[in-house]
Amino acid sequence: MVIGASKYGTQIRSLIRANRLSVWGKGYSHVWSARRIFTVKLQKLHASETRPRASTDGKSQKRVKRVQEASQQKTLLSYKNLNAQDDPSRGNDPSHCVSANTISEDLDVKNPAATVSRNVVLRACVITSGLMFALGSVARQASHVAFMQGWPILDSTTVSFDFEIWHLELIGGLVVAISCFRYILLKLWPDFAESSEAANQQVLSPLQPLDYVTVAFLSGIGEELLFRGALMPLFGLNWKSALVTGAVFGVLHLGSGRRYSFAVWATFVGFAYGVATIASSSVLVPVVSHSLNNLVGAILWRYSSSPEKINIK
Numbered sequence: 001m002v003i004g005a006s007k008y009g010t011q012i013r014s015l016i017r018a019n020r021l022s023v024w025g026k027g028y029s030h031v032w033s034a035r036r037i038f039t040v041k042l043q044k045l046h047a048s049e050t051r052p053r054a055s056t057d058g059k060s061q062k063r064v065k066r067v068q069e070a071s072q073q074k075t076l077l078s079y080k081n082l083n084a085q086d087d088p089s090r091g092n093d094p095s096h097c098v099s100a101n102t103i104s105e106d107l108d109v110k111n112p113a114a115t116v117s118r119n120v121v122l123r124a125c126v127i128t129s130g131l132m133f134a135l136g137s138v139a140r141q142a143s144h145v146a147f148m149q150g151w152p153i154l155d156s157t158t159v160s161f162d163f164e165i166w167h168l169e170l171i172g173g174l175v176v177a178i179s180c181f182r183y184i185l186l187k188l189w190p191d192f193a194e195s196s197e198a199a200n201q202q203v204l205s206p207l208q209p210l211d212y213v214t215v216a217f218l219s220g221i222g223e224e225l226l227f228r229g230a231l232m233p234l235f236g237l238n239w240k241s242a243l244v245t246g247a248v249f250g251v252l253h254l255g256s257g258r259r260y261s262f263a264v265w266a267t268f269v270g271f272a273y274g275v276a277t278i279a280s281s282s283v284l285v286p287v288v289s290h291s292l293n294n295l296v297g298a299i300l301w302r303y304s305s306s307p308e309k310i311n312i313k
Contacts, residue, residue, distance in 0.1 A: 118206040125215050129222030136226035143234060156233040159277060163284050170276055174289040178269060179296050191261040198257025200301045212298040220291030223249070228273055229283035237281070242274025269293070 140156040147155035186193045207215065227245050235241035250267030254260070273286035 116202060116206055118208065118211065121203060121206055122211060122214065125218050129218040132222035132226040136222070136230040139226070139230035139234075143230070154234055154236060156230050158237070159229055159233050159281060159283050161284055162282050164280075164282075167280055167282065167285050170280060170285055171289050171292070174272060174276055174285075175292045175296065178272065178289075178293050179300075181268075182265070182297065185265065189261060191259060192265060195257065195259040195262040199262065200298075200305075202256055204298050204301060209299075209302065212295055212302070216294035216298060217291040220287055220289075220294055224273065224283060224287040224290050227270065228277045228286045232274055232277065237278045239275065239278075242271050242278060246270030246272075246274055 143153055143156040146153045186196065203215070204212070227249050231248075232241050232245040235244060246267050247270075249270035250263040250265075253266040254263050273290060276285050276289060277283065279285075
């Protein structure tokens with residue numbers, strides 16, 4: 001037993017001196033007898049210090065409060081130790097003690113969707129789609145004016161807003177083909193599945209079901225008017241132009257959890273919309289096809305996901 005700097009140190013030392021005198025004064029000449037008496041008195045001293053005491057001035061309430069605070073500290077330390085197991089380099093360094101704010105920050109990093117509200121997603125969709133729509137409209141009009149003035153530039157308005165009945169067949173074929181191909185890739189390409197899941201959780205998770213219609217059609221209108229209604233005709237209505245604008249379309253889909261696998265997928269989809277634009281000479285075909293594909297993908301994700309992945313606000 002190492003006493004060291006215990007709070008009982010002074011009392012124990014005085015007890016030892018008193019016991020020596022009393023032991024030898026009573027005629028005990030054996031060391032074991034002195035040790036026995038000393039042990040009994042030491043136990044009585046410790047029992048008197050640890051015995052619960054009644055409090056009439058509110059000290060018991062303060063003691064309960066201290067116990068609760070200590071319990072909270074143990075919870076935070078348990079979380080810190082769990083992080084230390086994930087990152088051995090941290091160890092038990094006191095500088096890595098966590099607080100409630102740190103815990104919430106870690107949870108936000110692990111679940112990005114939890115930090116994005118419904119209004120933020122809808123506002124971002126409206127602003128982004130509106131900017132692309134405005135830029136596409138300006139580019140179409142500028143190319144038409146430049147072409148009429150005799151400049152060596154192609155007229156983007158050759159891709160019109162006309163719609164014919166047979167376009168419905170083209171749109172239906174695009175929606176079915178792209179949806180089936182996406183389903184196959186989700187099953188066979190894990191990286192693409194993880195990338196799609198991350199993007200869907202961030203964008204779709206906070207939305208209400210009816211919001212899917214708004215987001216699907218706003219993005220379809222803005223993106224297709226810019227890429228297939230304005231940029232692609234500037235390079236000519238051919239497969240090379242469809243491939244170039246499709247590649248640009250795919251690269252711009254990187255970020256927000258979407259990896260290069262998703263960019264490859266978006267490039268293929270953009271190329272398909274470009275071919276449909278060439279075949280129909282109408283921007284409405286890729287607009288409707290894109291919007292319906294977005295809507296179908298969002299609905300399938302929502303009703304195939306577990307409730308924990310959907311964070312409706």
